[in-house]
Amino acid sequence: MTAPTHPRTSDELIRAEEPVLAHNYHPLPVVVARAEGAWVEDVEGRRYLDMLAGYSALNFGHRHPALVEAAHRQLDRLTLTSRAFHNDRLAGFAERLAALTGQDMVLPMNTGAEAVESGIKLARKWAYDVKGVPADRATIVVVADNFHGRTTTIVSFSTDETARSGFGPFTPGFRIVPYNDLAALEAAVDETTAAVLIEPIQGEAGVLIPDDGYLAGVRELTRRAGCLFVADEIQSGLGRTGRTLAVEHEGVVPDVVLLGKALGGGIVPVSAVVGRREVLGVLHPGEHGSTFGGNPLAAAVGTAVVELLETGAFQRRAAELGEVLRDGLAALVGRGVVGFRSRGLWAGVDVDPALGTGRAVSERLMREGILAKDTHGSTIRLAPPLTITADELTSALASLEKVLVAGA
Known part of the structure; x- marks a missing residue:
């Protein structure tokens, strides 16, 4: 029997899942192959900042x-x-x-x-x-x-x-x-x-x-x-x-x-x-x-x-960087963001529905190298690894601003 060939590109891998995986998820069209810290890399070598952290399963980043x-x-x-x-x-x-x-x-x-x-x-x-x-x-x-x-x-x-x-x-x-x-x-x-x-x-x-x-x-x-x-x-x-x-x-x-x-x-x-x-x-x-x-x-x-x-170090880090996240989101209120809730490194961000659904905003962020996920309607959630740096967090917020301004 001839061994099956394994598709290598993101598009090929996504298409390969369709007939064999139950359709109980609707993932973003990115195929992750490697990861380290707050960053992941797809099969083509494109890098993304992970602002979801496996719904908090990756609080300590990838491969701590x-x-x-x-x-x-x-x-x-x-x-x-x-x-x-x-x-x-x-x-x-x-x-x-x-x-x-x-x-x-x-x-x-x-x-x-x-x-x-x-x-x-x-x-x-x-x-x-x-x-x-x-x-x-x-x-x-x-x-x-x-x-x-x-x-x-x-x-x-x-x-x-x-x-x-x-x-x-x-x-x-x-x-x-x-x-x-x-x-x-x-x-x-x-x-x-x-x-x-x-x-x-x-x-x-x-x-x-x-x-x-x-x-x-x-x-x-x-x-x-x-x-x-x-x-x-x-x-x-x-x-x-x-x-x-x-x-x-x-x-x-x-x-x-x-x-x-x-x-x-x-x-x-x-x-x-x-x-x-x-x-x-x-x-x-x-x-x-x-x-x-x-x-x-x-x-x-x-x-x-x-x-x-x-050690308490990660709790302190989440509290300190949480202030960066909160201040950055506050600056976007009225500029594509209609409201948000945050505590530590966790936020729900309500985007102006005129700019698209939470899914649409997440897809735009993905194209900017940021991975996030919607919850319901026009709300997205942000939950980066607690290992993220202040500069990386600021960069992610800048990307959010960019996609909101571009969608306005």
Whole structure:
């Protein structure tokens, strides 16, 4: 049999995907072949500044030397045992991640959606075993415009019809209230409520930041009501907003924190549920699991990620460069930008709809050597690696100005 020939150009590779890949994504027409730091290079050798960072999975940039070294070192020793056996990397990873987040215990998983599903199961089990909610009556309160993943249970409480339509019947047990509305939240909580599950900052919705005091209010409300506060920090956590966790901006400590994306250092999928012993302690052997969760390679890379964050340097860098990002976007308001929201190195930018959709603006930025991505309508999100320099960030903002002026 003749070996298949492999197309080499970007156009050929994009066309080759069409008949063999499910069409569940609509990527920008760039084919990345190499990457380093905040930069990627396509198959033709064109370079782009990455202002998306894998939706925060690449907080430390592409191929961070410390993370690559940790992965290489572990690849030469042990990669997988399954949880049928112990491995020599897992305890250290769990201890350090718990300490970093101010929690007691860790449940290691792989993807962000798995962390959310695990958090839902934990909250329900806690409600039955600890709170005393009658069997199969537990409810979880969530907020509109959330994005926690796309599994069947998670889309059951999504308000995004693109994610929901055609995938029912849906999992019951969820109540949806408006985001940033403490009164509506309080009205939805009752004796059956196991948890309130929210993103401290709504990423997919356009980097929506709640009013000051909202997160503290959620913490106090859940404490009074005797239910859990579960914070989905999969995108907002691990340095992105200038703190280790976004909830720290209000001095809040949830009962459970969901982590993913950056926890794998852009090398392997790593996620985790971290929380109080009273909550994670309700799980017993056989009730939940994952063949790959907590594998030695993931634990080694995850430990290296925690080591980077333990210094506080990346959190400080995100806060300092976040001011550059905020000031640069403020200067564009009225000049193609109609509004924006930012915290640390994370921003949702609302472009004048007359200048095009978020997708169209992202395509123009791509032609200028900047990679960004739209959320909804005419909003784009910016989330560069925390390793980006001030000059690189300023250059990206100049490119945004250029494409907005050219589109006016």
